Amino acid sequence: MKILCFGIAKDIIGTSELILDEHQITVAQLKNQLNEKYPKLLEYKSYMIAINQEYANDESLISINDEIALIPPVSGG
Amino acid sequence: MKILCFGIAKDIIGTSELILDEHQITVAQLKNQLNEKYPKLLEYKSYMIAINQEYANDESLISINDEIALIPPVSGG
């Protein structure tokens, strides 16, 4: 499972593409894993997970072929 | 006394510069004269008189050397 990382999340995680050894997982489970491995992410609690380019809620299920992204607080405009 | 006329007022009065034989007069008196001579002006009751390029109220006094204008309802923009 590949997670695209942007902005501050890319800096914290140290890569723009994080590989996790998971096949199916909920967004909540993914966030727990990420928060545990990268506790600095907890400082940006409002970060979102996008599945296939759509914002997902905690209950959403992620499959290995989905396009997953870690979206820290946006600041466009 | 010279009155500058614009827009529909110019059409009604038939000139862009109306000459009146007055030396000192209030705005109310001027309006009465104009309404009597050009009754079609009464259809545009909200027309204003400007004295020296400022909107004037009915009590304002007009002298012969002032720049007077008849301002029908505006429609810029």
Place this chain on the structure above:
Amino acid sequence: MAAKSIDIQILQEPLSINNCYNFVLNEKCGGIDLFVGTVRRWNKGKEVSHLFFESYLPMARREMNKIAVQAIDQFGLEKISMHHRIGKVELEGVAVIIAVSSKHRKAAFEACKFAIDSLKLSVPIWKKEYLTNGSHWVNSRP
């Protein structure tokens, strides 16, 4: 101060959005709002062929300047540019441009709306609408 923060123009030739934008752009500001009033083909179900604008020039400039001063004071703008066209304006032509710059966008939107609303209320400029059949001064119906 006022001379450099306010740009009022009433012009016979086509208006330039870039001129207004370049006047208000400055490094203190994050938000620029521009309103552009254009000539519509359809107005209240009637087909318009073109417009003609007449102005009481010196007074129109004064009234526009008053609006600009008030917009700066009331909304804390950095700069404001107000350009109005006179003479014949074709379909899709630009009749008026208001550009304002402000530190933040909320004030820019509010000030720009204030300026165009005020202009339409008080600035001595008159629009004659030429329809496919006939013409008339706008706002000048009983």
Place this chain on the structure above:
Amino acid sequence: MAAKSIDIQILQEPLSINNCYNFVLNEKCGGIDLFVGTVRRWNKGKEVSHLFFESYLPMARREMNKIAVQAIDQFGLEKISMHHRIGKVELEGVAVIIAVSSKHRKAAFEACKFAIDSLKLSVPIWKKEYLTNGSHWVNSRP
């Protein structure tokens, strides 16, 4: 319909106000509002040297398109153009342009404000602020 009334672009090169204006201009409309977000030298008392924008491109386009569709539906716009810059943007450079056209001006102002407010809330674009001393991702402080 949607394809012709909506223009979404995320670009490496400088944005063009004229391109946005020309896209939304049409003879059905009397009011065009353009919001232009520019790079300020001073932000919260700190001096900015330049900005850098990063984007999750395909999702940013989708989110911008959603906003455009909603703005058209909600405010009855004719057309909307939303351009966002990515990469390095200098002081006074243009980060974003929103242009909308509408029959009447009130809807144009409201829709333009709605679109930029929404963009700042949901579109996955991130701004890195380079100060004279150091840099940081904006919004990304605890």
